[in-house]
Amino acid sequence: MSNGEINLRDLQHPDIPVPEEMQSNIAVTSLSSLYNWARSRSIWPLLFGLACCAIEMIATAASRFDLARFGMEVMRASPRQADLMIVSGTVTKKMVVPIVRLYNQMPEPKYVLAMGACASGGGPFKEGYNVVSGIDKYIPVDVYVPGCPPTPQALLYGLIALQKKIEKQSLGVGASVPWYGSGPSEEVPVPILGPDIIDPRHAEVLRKEAKKNRPTPTVAEALAELTKAESA
Amino acid sequence: MTDQVLPQVTDLPSTIAALKERFPNAVKDDTRSGYEGVIVDTACLQEFARVIRDEYGFNYLSSLTAVDYLGHGDHLEVVYHAFRVPSGGKPLVFKAQTDRQDAVIPSLVSIYPGADFQEREAYDLYGIHFTGHPNLKRILLWEGFEGHPMRKDYREAYYEQETKPFDSRWPGGHVFRGEEYNPFGHNVRYPAGFTLDDYKPVTEAEFQQGMALGVDIMGDPAFRTDRLLVNLGPHHPSTHGVFRMMVALTGETVESLEPVMGYLHRNHEKIGERNTWYGNMPFTDRLDYICSMCNNLAYAITVEQMMGGQVSVPYRAEVIRVLMAELTRITNHLWSIGFLLNDLGAFFTPALYAIQTREYILDFFEATAGARMMCNYMRIGGVYKDLTARIRSEAALINDRVRDMDTMEYLDKLINDRLPRSIDELDELLSESEIIKSRCIGVGLLPAEMAIAYSASGPLLRGSGVPYDIRRANPYSIYPELEFDVCTRPNGDIYDRYCVRLDEMRQSVRILKQILPRLKDTQGQPIFGGKTSYSIKVPAGEAYGFAENPKGELGFYLVSTGGGNPWRYHVRAPSFINLTPLGEMCKGQKVADVVAILGSIDIVLGETDR
Numbered sequence: 001m002s003n004g005e006i007n008l009r010d011l012q013h014p015d016i017p018v019p020e021e022m023q024s025n026i027a028v029t030s031l032s033s034l035y036n037w038a039r040s041r042s043i044w045p046l047l048f049g050l051a052c053c054a055i056e057m058i059a060t061a062a063s064r065f066d067l068a069r070f071g072m073e074v075m076r077a078s079p080r081q082a083d084l085m086i087v088s089g090t091v092t093k094k095m096v097v098p099i100v101r102l103y104n105q106m107p108e109p110k111y112v113l114a115m116g117a118c119a120s121g122g123g124p125f126k127e128g129y130n131v132v133s134g135i136d137k138y139i140p141v142d143v144y145v146p147g148c149p150p151t152p153q154a155l156l157y158g159l160i161a162l163q164k165k166i167e168k169q170s171l172g173v174g175a176s177v178p179w180y181g182s183g184p185s186e187e188v189p190v191p192i193l194g195p196d197i198i199d200p201r202h203a204e205v206l207r208k209e210a211k212k213n214r215p216t217p218t219v220a221e222a223l224a225e226l227t228k229a230e231s232a
Numbered sequence: 233m234t235d236q237v238l239p240q241v242t243d244l245p246s247t248i249a250a251l252k253e254r255f256p257n258a259v260k261d262d263t264r265s266g267y268e269g270v271i272v273d274t275a276c277l278q279e280f281a282r283v284i285r286d287e288y289g290f291n292y293l294s295s296l297t298a299v300d301y302l303g304h305g306d307h308l309e310v311v312y313h314a315f316r317v318p319s320g321g322k323p324l325v326f327k328a329q330t331d332r333q334d335a336v337i338p339s340l341v342s343i344y345p346g347a348d349f350q351e352r353e354a355y356d357l358y359g360i361h362f363t364g365h366p367n368l369k370r371i372l373l374w375e376g377f378e379g380h381p382m383r384k385d386y387r388e389a390y391y392e393q394e395t396k397p398f399d400s401r402w403p404g405g406h407v408f409r410g411e412e413y414n415p416f417g418h419n420v421r422y423p424a425g426f427t428l429d430d431y432k433p434v435t436e437a438e439f440q441q442g443m444a445l446g447v448d449i450m451g452d453p454a455f456r457t458d459r460l461l462v463n464l465g466p467h468h469p470s471t472h473g474v475f476r477m478m479v480a481l482t483g484e485t486v487e488s489l490e491p492v493m494g495y496l497h498r499n500h501e502k503i504g505e506r507n508t509w510y511g512n513m514p515f516t517d518r519l520d521y522i523c524s525m526c527n528n529l530a531y532a533i534t535v536e537q538m539m540g541g542q543v544s545v546p547y548r549a550e551v552i553r554v555l556m557a558e559l560t561r562i563t564n565h566l567w568s569i570g571f572l573l574n575d576l577g578a579f580f581t582p583a584l585y586a587i588q589t590r591e592y593i594l595d596f597f598e599a600t601a602g603a604r605m606m607c608n609y610m611r612i613g614g615v616y617k618d619l620t621a622r623i624r625s626e627a628a629l630i631n632d633r634v635r636d637m638d639t640m641e642y643l644d645k646l647i648n649d650r651l652p653r654s655i656d657e658l659d660e661l662l663s664e665s666e667i668i669k670s671r672c673i674g675v676g677l678l679p680a681e682m683a684i685a686y687s688a689s690g691p692l693l694r695g696s697g698v699p700y701d702i703r704r705a706n707p708y709s710i711y712p713e714l715e716f717d718v719c720t721r722p723n724g725d726i727y728d729r730y731c732v733r734l735d736e737m738r739q740s741v742r743i744l745k746q747i748l749p750r751l752k753d754t755q756g757q758p759i760f761g762g763k764t765s766y767s768i769k770v771p772a773g774e775a776y777g778f779a780e781n782p783k784g785e786l787g788f789y790l791v792s793t794g795g796g797n798p799w800r801y802h803v804r805a806p807s808f809i810n811l812t813p814l815g816e817m818c819k820g821q822k823v824a825d826v827v828a829i830l831g832s833i834d835i836v837l838g839e840t841d842r
Contacts (some may be wrong), residue, residue: 047469051496051838052521054473055605061580062587077469078458082425092841093419094374095474095495098466122419124515126410127506128499129381129388130373133411133419149605192433195378196389196420203428209415216421218391222413 010039028075032171039083039109040166043159046082046102047075051089053149060110060152070159079105084162086155087141090118090125091132091196098188103139104187108179111166113158117148124148138199141187238684244322247288255280262327265790266538266773269325275327278364281312281343290314290324292684293344295776295787295804300332302384302642304793308335308360311789313776313804314344317684318698320705323776328362332383339365346687349812357382357501369442372494372841374435378423381502389414389421395797396506413530445480445488459487462823466495470575470827473837477814477830481823489818489826491811494842500842504801508767509535509612512801517606519786519803520839523564525556525597526781528610533708534777534788535612538770543762548711548754549614555643555747556597556609557709557779558740561589562651564782565691565733565740568834569658572730576671582662589654592646599623599639613762619751640752647744655737663734672727676817676829679724682779686813689806690784691732692833696724702780716743726832733834736782767796774800783807783834803842807835 008027029168038047057151061067061075076082079102091099103112114135117123122133135141142165145158169177178185189200198206209216217225248270252259258273259280272280284290295313307328313323328337341363342345351362352371359380362368370377379386390410392398400406411417415473440461465476474495480487500519504512516531517524532553536543545553570586594604601607609616623637662668678688683696693700701718703711719735721728762768772794780789784806791800810833818826 014462048467050474051498052518052605055521059300059585059587059591062591063584064588064591089494090498092495092497094497095466098495102467104324124518125498125500125503127388127390127392128421128503129386129421130494130497130499131419133409137418151604192428192431193374194376194428194431194433195423195426197418197430198420198422198431199416199418200428202416202418205416206422206427209422210425210427212424216389216415217413218387218389218421219410219413220387220392223392226413 009149016037030167031165035171036167036169040163040172041071043072043084043088043162044074044076044082044109045072045084046079046106047077048085048102049088050091050095051118052090053119054107056152057088057115057155060155065152065156067156067159070156070163072159079103082106083109084111084113086113086115087119087135088115090123091135092130093132094130094193096132096138096197097193099135100138100188100190104190108185109177111142111146111162112139113143113162115145115155115158116150119148120144120146134196138191236513244566247324251280251284251288254283266771268774269328271329274328274330274678277338278340278343280326281340284314284324285343287315288324289319292317293340293346293687294323294689294778294785295415295789295802296340296347296350296354297789297802297804298358298360298382299791299800300358300382300384302332305548306332308332308358310337310354310360312340313787313789318700318705320700322706325776335360336363336369337361338363341365344687345685346809346812349644349808356380359383372497374494375439375442381499387421389419394506395795396508396511413648423455436686443478443490445478445490455781464826465492466597467503470831472571472830472835475830475835475840479818479823479826482617484822484824486818486821486823486826489815491814493811496837496841500803502803504621505798507798508796509770509798510767512798514608517608518838519805519842520781520783520807520836521605522567522836523560523782524605524607525560525609526779527786528554528607529557529709530779530781531788532610532612532778533779534775534790535770537777538773538775538790539612539768540771543613545614546758546761547710548757549759549761551747551750551754552615552619553610554709554711554714555744555751556607558743558747559593559596561740561782562737563593565737566590566658569662569733572726572828572831573662573668575827576668582658583659585654585661591652592650595623596639596646598644611760611762612768614758615694615761618759643751644748647741647748651741652738655734655741659734669727671825671828672725672730672832674725675821675825676726676832677724678813678817682813682816683724686807686816688784688813689810690781691729691736692784692810694718694720695729695732697722700784702778706778708779714743714746726828729832755780768796769796770798778804781806783836783839784810805842807837808841811835811840
């Protein structure tokens with residue numbers, strides 16, 4: 001893929017031989033690889049920044065690091081036109097509602113890259129009362145990029161990892177990705193802002209917890225209970 | 233500026249004495265050790281505020297915040313810092329105390345409109361009711377949130393212990409994740425008996441109905457189609473992060489606008505009160521994440537102020553601090569101008585020019601502090617490390633060669649050549665542009681009186697013709713010995729704010745040119761005069777430290793009870809308070825201009841929502 005030229009050898013199916021002298025003109029390949037090859041080189045990210053990491057994401061898109069080299073410079077503000085959501089920053093409880101809604105609005109196939117410590121697992125702000133412990137609590141994440149914030153080089157590495165992941169996905173029915181199966185895949189239920197953030201998938205646990213008739217224990221309370229149970 | 237006749241007494245002690253005479257029983261000295269200012273009886277708080285504003289010239293309410301003294305008197309206290317603008321000088325600190333159970337304080341919005349958002353924040357986080365506030369709603373959290381999280385008896389889901397270092401982790405080194413001990417596996421905490429079965433959250437329609445926009449969206453059958461409520465954000469390409477505005481429009485003209493924030497509220501202050509004094513330094517990086525060095529500096533000078541004579545900052549450390557602060561100012565203004573053009577529709581090309589220059593400065597930061605953005609460089613009593621002799625980096629290769637440059641030569645070239653050249657380039661490309669002039673001149677007007685009343689600061693205030701710069705009005709570090717001008721422009725529109733930023737970059741270069749010889753002269757001198765320990769104890773008391781950040785006045789209001797952690801850690805965030813006049817500035821403008829007006833205020837959401 002150097003010099004922006006198409007190298008047919010990249011696509012060549014390993015089991016079907018093509019004579020050496022014809023390899024620059026002819027490739028026998030599968031539909032999956034051809035399709036994925038095109039898709040992985042034209043990922044359109046959602047123009048969407050959350051916090052500090054967004055600044056490094058913009059720096060990655062700028063001239064020095066130049067995201068355009070990977071076919072990703074077309075950042076779209078509308079989720080309807082985007083393939084990739086780069087969750088670039090701390091996900092707060094207030095913000096996770098629009099994020100899940102945006103994710104649902106993205107057409108399939110869609111990917112999520114958790115950029116930085118906060119999006120991956122809460123980061124330095126994890127213990128805060130308004131912070132979600134990583135976006136993967138709500139939506140599936142394909143690539144995690146560590147760092148606080150990750151340097152543009154690290155983000156590029158993560159994006160290349162995503163390209164490699166896309167290249168391995170098969171178009172076959174019943175494949176590992178939901179969008180190549182039959183019928184539409186399910187939407188992620190949008191969280192509700194109640195006394196605290198509520199994941200609708202937790203309705204059953206909530207009912208079970210409500211019977212105990214006490215506020216949800218803090219980590220300190222849970223630890224104290226555990227040590228009490230252990231010593232007994 | 234108003235031409236009022238001020239009383240003869242202008243120094244702070246005699247002003248306080250005169251005020252005590254004026255309000256014999258209601259104004260008392262704050263006699264607690266390490267505290268300053270006066271405690272005002274809530275009954276005459278409004279009258280007191282009116283008198284100090286109209287008769288004593290304290291026309292600028294910079295900071296308003298609350299403190300929960302649970303276990304130290306068991307009351308809530310609201311602390312006000314009022315300044316004289318533009319003359320400067322020390323602030324008048326006054327406080328009002330109220331009961332924790334039934335917390336009521338008269339609102340000062342009618343006297344200082346700049347108190348608006350700050351009172352809402354105190355209501356949201358502390359549950360203090362400000363009587364007479366026109367729009368007292370939660371601002372950072374959502375309606376329906378359980379509890380007031382900044383109160384000392386509030387326990388978050390991952391609560392382990394009051395202060396760090398936690399016994400479970402130190403010195404044993406045990407690590408566990410909070411999720412493992414939560415029944416839901418999430419960072420959540422619900423009240424007793426709560427289920428989803430009969431719960432009705434606040435709907436979007438109810439939320440919008442509750443706004444002070446004057447549009448009845450639910451009950452008005454004659455709601456004409458040319459009168460609209462438009463939602464901008466929190467996901468919007470122009471909102472500089474996760475900021476949201478509700479705009480009531482007639483056709484294309486803005487009738488009223490209300491900012492909605494809190495989408496990046498990541499509990500800085502609560503975490504800050506659990507942290508050690510040193511532990512807060514890296515968190516300040518993430519406030520205004522474009523200007524981490526300046527944030528570090530403001531926090532360091534505040535704690536140094538509290539430590540009194542215990543730490544003294546060596547001269548070379550001060551020189552390096554100013555070097556970093558001014559380079560940061562340039563990166564911020566470059567970024568801000570680039571993205572203002574984005575908002576005007578010149579998508580990304582001007583920003584590319586700005587970012588390219590910014591990268592040179594970030595390379596220097598990376599070589600010195602180890603990080604491009606989150607520098608965590610200043611220390612209480614100095615800086616973390618001296619400048620390295622050479623800038624070497626394998627991560628950023630130049631044509632596959634490891635970069636290896638002499639630091640002083642690099643700085644020399646940067647300050648004397650690259651920066652002035654790119655500032656001139658931006659000026660040449662943008663300032664006379666027909667489109668920029670017609671979009672920016674006369675749009676988003678903020679007259680000087682209004683800017684002061686709304687507690688605007690930084691380029692927003694100076695763009696309205698008020699020559700108030702903390703580096704001159706209340707000097708810190710080595711700014712008194714440096715030559716530079718306070719840049720102002722008279723008209724208070726978008727164009728003037730843009731010009732102030734351009735001028736300020738030139739002044740920063742002028743300062744940097746004076747810093748270069750000082751750097752050479754002090755080579756090899758110490759850079760740290762603080763304590764070399766893992767943790768420090770700060771004497772009991774309070775302090776308000778503030779610095780002129782690129783976006784405005786960044787203040788830290790810290791309270792210590794003598795321990796290893798702050799009792800109160802409040803950030804007076806310029807991005808947050810500068811948004812107070814946004815609604816007024818947008819009234820009568822076109823909806824497309826709203827985006828540009830927001831861009832000209834230059835906010836960063838990390839600081840707005842904290």
